[in-house]
Amino acid sequence: MSRPVPWIPAVLYGAVLLGGVYYAAIGPGLGARTAGYAALLCALIALDGRERHEWRGRRIAPGAVFALRVLLLCAVAAVDESGLSRVLFVLVPFLAFFAYGSAVAVGLGVGCVAALAGAFTLWVPHWQVRAEYISDLLMFALGVVLALATAAVAAREQQARARLEGTLAQVAELSAARERNRLAREIHDSLGHHLTAIGIQLEKAEAFTSLDPQGSAQAVSHARWSANRALDEVRASVRTLGPGSESEPVGLSRALTDLVHHLDGGSRRITLEMSGCERRPLLVLYRAAQEGLTNACRHSGATEIGVNIAYDERGARLRVVDNGTGFDPADEGFGLAGLRERVRLAEGTMAVDSSAGGTVLTIGVPW
Structure with a gap:
């Protein structure tokens, strides 16, 4: 499944980059760790853009790209002095939703929350009784839930758009088929009739050329009328292309009278x-x-x-x-x-x- 909201990771990367650099500038000072921090985040931004635009055509395995992204996130967290990079791990279940489905995404989301709690346990003594860490853990868990919900909504919207495009394609195909059928009926009913009439009248003219010159000339006149009528109806059909737009004859009674008059003979x-x-x-x-x-x-x-x-x-x-x-x-x-x-x-x-x-x-x- 392709990712329908490609801007979300880029926004998070940019916000965390600016926040981390600002923290370093007003606190410990800008140094090698800050440079590494910025370089890793820029690498994540480049990876995301390259995946969407170039690697898709090269058939790069999505699992390899996903694993590389997780390693870069871990590297960013390792050099981060502000702690802001923790929020980036909500992208792990978010991106996994589109790559592997909802079940894997939920599992990874739970795993990320558990990993953060484990990290606190290893490096922050008695974090369970410190309000700021409990708040961080709860906010991170809430971020994971929101990321999964956003991914689910985006996926459903993408599926609905795909179904709509499929429906529109079917409607267009049916409309084209109906128009072809309409034109085929017009050709058969109009041109087919007039060609038959022309053939009948020309046969009459040929048969009576020497016996009845006047009748022969009249038959040729009727054949000419049928040819002109066929041409008029072709022009009318071209002018009124589209289902339900067929032109009506000007007065059915008069049209039938002309039809019978020019066809009768022999x-x-x-x-x-x-x-x-x-x-x-x-x-x-x-x-x-x-x-x-x-x-x-x-x-x-x-x-x-x-x-x-x-x-x-x-x-x-x-x-x-x-x-x-x-x-x-x-x-x-x-x-x-x-x-x-x-x-x-x-x-x-x-x-x-x-x-x-x-x-x-x-x-x-x-x-």
Whole structure:
């Protein structure tokens, strides 16, 4: 686990360094011990910074660095005349928490308190009845507890941040996947339909070039309309990139009328019936009509195709009926699967009834 609060050791080292030098200046005087004291503390500061910035990439064993830090702390305590360096040993359980976990950190914290009590026993006669040493021991124990609590809070904050980053990454990935799916549906439902329409009209134009020049020219005109419409819809999709930002056709009834008018021709006969009052355009019904007409024209061999749209107080209902050969529902392709997803997002209903006598696609969408 990396250390999320790297500034705490540096602050303690600096405070103890200034305090020890000040004590020497106003007391015993500055000398070799003070110089050694300052040099050891500077070495600790350098060790901490080097560990965070350089040694991490060199795969230095954390146990070796930890042991070196403890040895330097002991050396500082040995040359310290002020006694201030005792506070630095609260860093032992604090740093161990991030390197080895909470159990080892608590054990080392107890060990540090016990070591201080043992040192008093060895070098301070009758310290158990001297208030200043009892106070020092209690304050050191309290410092260890606070260091462990700070480490636990910092570790939990780091874990929560990591979980949040992971969640945000998942959300971004899901959003990207949803956007890819949306664009794939747009390409299939819009460009796929228009390319089918263009192919049908060009086939008609080629077949009737010599027999019906006027009909052939009209078919080419309809193909050109489909190409222009496809280009417009591509531009609209680019302008409205983002989930939930799909543009609605300007008037569903008018859009369906144009769709049927430019697709009808040849041996097929497409009829459009509308009833009720349209409240607002519904893109999902327009895409459903495109999908139903594309499937009927491209795959079913239908000669009669009917499109019916009915509006009422609750919403709109679309039916696309053809007399083609039908298909096996188990072979449902990407277009119908994408349409089901559109209908689900619009909180509507969808039913497909297909047999050898034809196919009926029914879509219901609330306002």
